[in-house]
Amino acid sequence: xxxxxxxxxxxxxxxxxxxxxxxxxxxxxxxxxxxxxxxxxxxxxxxxxxxxxxxxxxxxxxxxxxxxxxxxxxxxxxxxxxxxxxxxxxxxxxxxxxxxxxxxxxxxxxxxxx
Amino acid sequence: xxxxxxxxxxxxxxxxxxxxxxxxxxxxxxxxxxxxxxxxxxxxxxxxxxxxxxxxxxxxxxxxxxxxxxxxxxxxxxxxxxxxxxxxxxxxxxxxxxxxxxxxxxxxxxxxx
Numbered sequence: 001x002x003x004x005x006x007x008x009x010x011x012x013x014x015x016x017x018x019x020x021x022x023x024x025x026x027x028x029x030x031x032x033x034x035x036x037x038x039x040x041x042x043x044x045x046x047x048x049x050x051x052x053x054x055x056x057x058x059x060x061x062x063x064x065x066x067x068x069x070x071x072x073x074x075x076x077x078x079x080x081x082x083x084x085x086x087x088x089x090x091x092x093x094x095x096x097x098x099x100x101x102x103x104x105x106x107x108x109x110x111x112x113x114x
Numbered sequence: 115x116x117x118x119x120x121x122x123x124x125x126x127x128x129x130x131x132x133x134x135x136x137x138x139x140x141x142x143x144x145x146x147x148x149x150x151x152x153x154x155x156x157x158x159x160x161x162x163x164x165x166x167x168x169x170x171x172x173x174x175x176x177x178x179x180x181x182x183x184x185x186x187x188x189x190x191x192x193x194x195x196x197x198x199x200x201x202x203x204x205x206x207x208x209x210x211x212x213x214x215x216x217x218x219x220x221x222x223x224x225x226x227x
Contacts, residue, residue, distance in 0.1 A: 004157075035217075042217045044217075103158075103160075107157045108157050
């Protein structure tokens with residue numbers, strides 16, 4: 001099991017450029033999440049998908065879009081990148097059930113917007 | 115909705131000394147509670163979790179936490195820290211029926227030789 005994988009690991013964009021962050025999990029989890037991590041602010045939820053075919057906004061969705069392509073994959077798109085979107089982005093998936101209700105995180109994508 | 119407060123942003127401690135990292139939460143419903151650890155340039159790794167049952171929860175690497183419902187706290191403890199425990203620690207809360215997790219702002223633990 002690879003767990004949760006993210007690509008790319010690093011990315012530098014210019015203001016106004018677009019890009020898609022990819023996330024995949026091989027644990028057959030229903031729920032998937034995108035977070036951003038900024039110094040002193042912890043993790044903030046951007047979007048989540050409770051199940052295949054559904055997506056919902058989190059705390060900081062502005063400037064982002066998501067696609068739950070299938071049960072395994074959940075992508076995050078920046079349509080027009082801004083310097084304020086410089087951050088580390090983490091994807092997570094969640095298993096259900098009282099003994100497995102835990103989020104598993106990917107290694108992160110470090111994004112710099114110039 | 116729920117929220118989490120981690121009272122200490124930075125905690126320096128000498129090697130082999132005990133440590134406590136504090137976490138308080140706010141919620142109007144019953145919750146699950148988690149502690150995650152993040153080593154430099156890595157993702158988050160589950161340290162321990164409270165779902166139900168005994169309020170004293172043991173996790174990996176010798177860490178434990180105690181759920182105190184009356185004080186709405188879930189403090190993390192270790193009796194003797196090692197250099198390798200230097201990392202960022204995050205407390206998180208989730209409602210029993212909700213889909214979202216809410217994270218604290220993190221506590222940076224630095225173990226001094």
